[in-house]
Amino acid sequence: EVQLVESGGGLVQPGGSLRLSCPASGFTFSSYWMSWVRQAPGKGLEWVANIKQDGSEKYYVDSVKGRFTISRDNAKNSLYLQMNSLRAEDTAVYYCARVSFWGVVVSAAIFDYWGQGTLVTVSS
Amino acid sequence: DIQMTQSPSSLSASVGDRVTITCRASQSISNYLSWYQQKPGKAPKLLIYAASSLQSGVPSRFSGSGSGTDFTLTISSLQPEDFATYYCQLSYSVPYSFGQGTKLEI
Numbered sequence: 001e002v003q004l005v006e007s008g009g010g011l012v013q014p015g016g017s018l019r020l021s022c023p024a025s026g027f028t029f030s031s032y033w034m035s036w037v038r039q040a041p042g043k044g045l046e047w048v049a050n051i052k053q054d055g056s057e058k059y060y061v062d063s064v065k066g067r068f069t070i071s072r073d074n075a076k077n078s079l080y081l082q083m084n085s086l087r088a089e090d091t092a093v094y095y096c097a098r099v100s101f102w103g104v105v106v107s108a109a110i111f112d113y114w115g116q117g118t119l120v121t122v123s124s
Numbered sequence: 125d126i127q128m129t130q131s132p133s134s135l136s137a138s139v140g141d142r143v144t145i146t147c148r149a150s151q152s153i154s155n156y157l158s159w160y161q162q163k164p165g166k167a168p169k170l171l172i173y174a175a176s177s178l179q180s181g182v183p184s185r186f187s188g189s190g191s192g193t194d195f196t197l198t199i200s201s202l203q204p205e206d207f208a209t210y211y212c213q214l215s216y217s218v219p220y221s222f223g224q225g226t227k228l229e230i
Contacts, residue, residue: 114167
């Protein structure tokens with residue numbers, strides 16, 4: 001059974017930092033791209049970042065570029081999100097998600113497994 | 125960036141009804157569209173990818189169609205467990221934009 005379990009959320013002041021973790025089990029972690037997706041309270045879903053299997057490629061939504069860093073440790077089967085210079089608008093539930101691809105001509109990404117999420121609240 | 129727009133934003137229906145949710149892309153995305161279901165307090169669940177391919181384990185009352193800019197998610201006969209929020213998602217390029225969601229209510 002695939003399991004993703006986020007942790008590390010909490011209350012932080014504007015300008016502060018947090019590091020989210022997501023240990024994975026039930027699949028070969030090192031074979032998959034992984035993502036972080038967030039959801040502000042009462043709002044929709046927003047993709048945040050992607051990381052390739054070996055960590056050599058990373059992509060971010062514009063609003064977090066230069067502030068957030070996605071990383072992984074394949075030896076520990078874990079995904080991370082380092083969040084610096086946090087803003088009130090970063091307040092959200094953060095989900096880690098496994099990425100699978102389909103398609104021959106273009107590789108299209110789907111989020112086929114999700115964790116339960118961890119809440120990050122940025123407030124003074 | 126490509127924008128995804130869903131309609132309606134909310135929808136009231138009854139058990140047994142057939143419902144359709146629409147998603148429109150701001151430019152052609154071929155069939156690179158996925159649909160997710162989210163229940164309150166829970167993580168999203170993948171329902172359909174490639175516009176019309178049913179994810180393993182998803183009931184056959186769910187179906188998807190469309191190509192280019194216009195897509196639909198149809199639930200053929202609503203069950204009590206289907207009342208949730210549904211999101212479409214662009215799946216071929218970052219940032220993987222989601223629609224704003226459609227809340228399906230009793």
